[in-house]
Amino acid sequence: MMTIRVGTRGSRLAVAQTELALGALRKAHPGAKFEILMISTKGDVDKRPLFTMDAKGIFEKEINEAVRKGEVDFAVHSLKDVPSDLSPELVVACVPKRASPNDVLVNDKGRKLKDLAAGSLVGTSSLRRAVQLMKARPDLRVKPIRGNVETRVKKVISGEFDAIVLAEAGLTRIGMKDVIVERFRVDEFVPAPGQGAIAIVCRRDDTKTVEILRSIEDPRSRAEITAERALIEKVEGGCRFPLGAVAISKDDEMTLYASIFSADGSRGIRTKTTGSAKNPETLGIKVADELLSQGAAELAEGWRNAVEEWNKKA
Structure with a gap:
């Protein structure tokens, strides 16, 4: 061959x-x-x-x-x-076959998010993660971090950051899951589509x-990402607009969790809808319509200035 x-x-x-x-x-x-x-x-x-x-x-x-x-x-x-x-x-x-969609907290002190000292510096490469962190712990300092997975982990070990948030799947795939301190629940800390x-x-x-x-x-993984991508396409999310969406299917049922926040974290729209796993695109569009009817487009408008401010911190 x-x-x-x-x-x-x-x-x-x-x-x-x-x-x-x-x-x-x-x-x-x-x-x-x-x-x-x-x-x-x-x-x-x-x-x-x-x-x-x-x-x-x-x-x-x-x-x-x-x-x-x-x-x-x-x-x-x-x-x-x-x-x-x-x-x-x-x-x-x-x-x-899809790996875990969860986000995780990484630090070398074994501290969960609730245990981090006020003012701790937490790094993330994602606006979606940043705004969810700031909503959960407004007393933390959240700063952009770039570099590959192992570079970001080294920045915690060296003391440049107190903690970082990453995708569990990436750490697992490169054999670094031992640095994970806490796995966030997908319904509380909604991952990227x-x-x-x-x-x-x-x-x-x-x-x-x-x-x-x-x-x-893997048909189940394909169905889940079809629902998530149908949602994001309808709402028009992207790197500049922090939209979380994850579909979890079991047997013939699929539950799609989604979240959108305002730039200052003061307003948020969260939704959870269950539908047929055989019609994932229909479910994705239905959840997108729910988000839009609750004001998702208006929340998106406030992000341009926020991105410019966030960029100054980098």
Whole structure:
């Protein structure tokens, strides 16, 4: 069999996720050979806080362009980095089994969020996490932090930050789950849409590769992220607008949790709706309509100035 070329970022987490996907593919197709090509993206080069960059797909654009041009056969991404408006030539051909979508607190003192001293400096790369932290503990100092997962953890161990909030899935995939002090419940600290999921992208007309990738698809994970992405597309959330959404399915039922907050954290809209796991897109749109009817669009308006202020802290 010919060698299949796989595009990914060069970070430890990106490579670990790619190896996870390839492990499952090798099991399903024992004769297949894969070659990993590492591709640098705008998000790897530009170290400004993510929400200050007015661009979609900063961690995937260059890699997906390589797929589109035929330089690689498929690409492995963190699903939350993949915008919903992919090139029509490309398709998310596969969503393997999703890992935990939860956010977690990391520090080297074993202190949970409620135990952190007033004035403690907490780092996060996400506006969504920042506003939920400030709502839970207004007495903390929350500051943007960039860098790959292990760099951010080192900044806590070195004392630059008292704690940080990260995705549990990323820490687990690179073998660093021992630094986790507290796992936040998804109904209290709502994750980013697609968090914990992997997206494998290939050319829409490459039916052979699509067929190979579909062999490791997890239908439940696909349904959950379909609901979350339908919601975010309708509400038009993005890095500049902190929208939390996570779908949890059990048997034929799916519950979709969503949250949006005002820039100062004083106003928030939280919703939880249960529907059929067989119609995830319908559920996502229904929850989006609920958020919009409760004033989600108005909350979004106040964020432009807040982002500029937040950027000054970075």
